[in-house]
Amino acid sequence: MKTRIYLLPLWLRLWHWSNAVLIIVLAVTGASLHFADSTLVPLSFATAAQIHDLVGMSLAGLYVFFVIANAVTGNWWQYIPKPPGIMARSLKVTRYYAYGIMRGERDPHEPTPDTNFNDMQASAYLVVMYLMMPVVVITGLIFMFPQTAPDRLFGFDGLFPIAVLHYVIGAAVVLFAILHVYLGTLGHTATSQYKTMITGWHEGDLPSGRTSSRRAR
Amino acid sequence: MHAGRSFATAILPLVLALTPSAPAHAQSTVALDPAKLAEIRESNAKCFACHSADGLKSPPRQDMDFDKLKSLLHDPALYETSSHGRVECRTCHGVGSTTFPHGATLKAQVSPCSECHAAKVYRIETQFEASVHAKTQKDKFTCWSCHDGHVYNIAAKIGTPAKIVAQDNAMCLDCHNSDLQFSKFAPVGKRRPTIDTIHAWLPNTKSHWGSVRCVECHTPAGRSFSHEILDKSKAEKNCVSCHSRESSLRTRLYRHLVSAEEEKFGFVNSIFLSQSYVIGASRNPWIDWSVGAAAALLAVGMLTHALLRIGAALWRRRERRPP
Numbered sequence: 001m002k003t004r005i006y007l008l009p010l011w012l013r014l015w016h017w018s019n020a021v022l023i024i025v026l027a028v029t030g031a032s033l034h035f036a037d038s039t040l041v042p043l044s045f046a047t048a049a050q051i052h053d054l055v056g057m058s059l060a061g062l063y064v065f066f067v068i069a070n071a072v073t074g075n076w077w078q079y080i081p082k083p084p085g086i087m088a089r090s091l092k093v094t095r096y097y098a099y100g101i102m103r104g105e106r107d108p109h110e111p112t113p114d115t116n117f118n119d120m121q122a123s124a125y126l127v128v129m130y131l132m133m134p135v136v137v138i139t140g141l142i143f144m145f146p147q148t149a150p151d152r153l154f155g156f157d158g159l160f161p162i163a164v165l166h167y168v169i170g171a172a173v174v175l176f177a178i179l180h181v182y183l184g185t186l187g188h189t190a191t192s193q194y195k196t197m198i199t200g201w202h203e204g205d206l207p208s209g210r211t212s213s214r215r216a217r
Numbered sequence: 218m219h220a221g222r223s224f225a226t227a228i229l230p231l232v233l234a235l236t237p238s239a240p241a242h243a244q245s246t247v248a249l250d251p252a253k254l255a256e257i258r259e260s261n262a263k264c265f266a267c268h269s270a271d272g273l274k275s276p277p278r279q280d281m282d283f284d285k286l287k288s289l290l291h292d293p294a295l296y297e298t299s300s301h302g303r304v305e306c307r308t309c310h311g312v313g314s315t316t317f318p319h320g321a322t323l324k325a326q327v328s329p330c331s332e333c334h335a336a337k338v339y340r341i342e343t344q345f346e347a348s349v350h351a352k353t354q355k356d357k358f359t360c361w362s363c364h365d366g367h368v369y370n371i372a373a374k375i376g377t378p379a380k381i382v383a384q385d386n387a388m389c390l391d392c393h394n395s396d397l398q399f400s401k402f403a404p405v406g407k408r409r410p411t412i413d414t415i416h417a418w419l420p421n422t423k424s425h426w427g428s429v430r431c432v433e434c435h436t437p438a439g440r441s442f443s444h445e446i447l448d449k450s451k452a453e454k455n456c457v458s459c460h461s462r463e464s465s466l467r468t469r470l471y472r473h474l475v476s477a478e479e480e481k482f483g484f485v486n487s488i489f490l491s492q493s494y495v496i497g498a499s500r501n502p503w504i505d506w507s508v509g510a511a512a513a514l515l516a517v518g519m520l521t522h523a524l525l526r527i528g529a530a531l532w533r534r535r536e537r538r539p540p
Contacts, residue, residue: 035505036497037461045456045497049420097522102529146424156490163494164504171508175515182519 007111007202012075015066016197020177022059026052027174034167053144060137066129078116079126089119101186111202128176132169139166249303257305258297264306264314265293278317295368309366330360344444354402362402363388373473378492381470382430389431415449420456428493433459433469440468460497462486 008016032041032048043051070076092108100108109118117125139162142149150158187193188204196202249257266277268291273283296302307314311326331338345351350358360366372381390412392398399409416422434453436443447453458465462485467475474488484490485500 033460033496034500036457037463045460046418046420049456053420102525104530104533157493159494160490160499163496163499164501168504168508171511175508175511178512179515179519182523185523 004201004203005111005113006200007113007116007196008200009073010200011069011073013197013200015062015069018062019059019066022055022062023174023177025055026059026170027177029055030167030170030174056140056144060141063133063137079122079129081119081122081126082115086119086123090123093118093120097186107186107188110204124176128173132173132176135165135169136173139163139169254303257303260305260307261293261296265291265296269293281317291367298370299366299368300370300374301366330366341444348444348446349448350402350446353404357402372470376473378470378474379427382426382428385430385432386426418454429459429466429470433466438465438468442469442472457497460495462498462500464489464495464498466495466498 029043029048029052032043033045033052035041036045036048041048070079089109096105096108107118109115111117142162143159143166146159149162152158153161184193184197185191187196192203266272267281267286268289270290270292273286273290276283276286309328310323311328313320313323313326345358350362370384372385375381375384392402393409394412396409403409413422419425432442432446435447437445437447437451438453438458453465464486466489467486471488471492474491485502486495486498489495489499
């Protein structure tokens with residue numbers, strides 16, 4: 001049944017796009033700092049440092065907002081993979097991404113307000129948003145206030161493991177974000193998921209004849 | 218050390234410890250004969266009997282000018298651990314210092330630094346001539362203006378960068394963070410710029426001051442340290458000179474440690490890791506390559522998938538077209 005459901009509330013969309021902008025700025029400035037001696041970096045070191053500090057603090061604040069808003073609205077539940085049948089459903093989605101989409105099949109997972117993410121998305125977003133992001137935010141804050149880092153760790157300056165973790169996990173978040181942009185084109189049409197993330201409305205087929213856009217929970 | 222003394226003749230006590238070919242009485246890295254060491258300590262103890270806080274508290278004699286003595290006190294423990302710690306006081310202060318009363322001209326008879334450190338003084342003097350300190354305050358400046366030979370330690374002896382930074386920055390801040398001291402050297406009417414204000418452009422200013430010396434930026438880059446102190450118009454403002462793989466910190470703050478550097482976990486400039494993580498300089502090529510490889514794989518994967526999708530869509534469209 002063709003239907004149009006209101007899937008993403010305004011706060012979530014605003015958070016998503018703000019988060020996207022901040023991560024892009026942090027990726028560009030972060031690369032300008034780490035690869036400071038490269039001719040490819042777009043910003044001077046001092047400029048990049050000042051912007052990275054400011055935007056990093058903003059991201060830390062936005063992340064706290066995300067966690068609180070998710071807890072208050074119950075949206076956190078979307079991030080929890082729900083057994084049983086995770087493996088079977090994930091295989092179905094994998095098959096679709098690898099093969100079905102080429103044949104013009106429909107996405108086996110139809111988003112509903114209760115289950116917005118497919119199982120692979122839920123697992124990936126859980127790791128990124130509740131494991132990697134806190135690591136990047138906390139190590140970034142320690143980096144900004146280095147006096148909070150341990151004095152020594154494994155015979156090195158205490159900031160060393162913090163800095164390496166910040167770089168590696170930060171890079172992983174950025175790579176995921178790039179993949180995320182591409183995966184966003186894998187909806188019913190190449191732009192349908194982008195439209196949903198802008199308007200909040202999802203156009204598609206609801207399973208089991210459900211047409212309600214209201215949350216069941 | 219009076220103001221009129223030339224730079225070269227004033228530098229003796231400081232440079233005493235810096236010249237490898239210094240005379241026998243200069244600081245040596247070779248273990249000193251215990252008997253000789255005891256002799257030096259015994260000789261210096263006679264001076265510290267008066268010229269120390271304890272000496273002032275319990276003076277061995279009462280016929281001294283105690284007000285004057287108050288301004289001539291030294292810390293025996295600090296002296297002992299300083300670069301001049303194995304040098305007898307009388308080496309610089311002359312034999313006149315061993316008798317009391319010392320005589321009115323004793324201070325003027327202090328040996329010049331060049332007496333022990335001639336070669337170094339010759340080199341440093343040229344650098345100093347080009348220094349901002351020589352522009353308007355040439356006659357007022359001596360080695361002792363910055364380096365107190367009673368406590369000063371050369372960087373190689375200190376070893377730990379944080380301690381080198383603390384000692385060396387204190388020398389600059391003694392004047393540049395004190396209106397009173399600054400006014401003793403600055404031209405009449407020149408106001409002391411506030412350190413925080415003039416360094417406001419430098420990100421994480423406080424972290425820098427705890428981790429590197431003022432002279433890392435306020436001296437010209439080169440193979441060895443220079444005494445040509447640069448003012449703000451010439452000082453290093455290019456962050457990348459330190460924050461890069463070819464970091465100039467290798468020839469500055471860390472130059473004494475670089476020779477002992479070992480590749481730790483494959484990091485470039487791994488010697489810095491013992492003290493701090495320097496963004497842009499503390500780099501592990503393996504991690505950088507791994508991140509680059511992951512990005513390349515991702516790009517190739519996405520591109521392949523996208524091309525296959527587009528090709529499949531075109532194929533389906535052609536299939537649907539009526540013959």
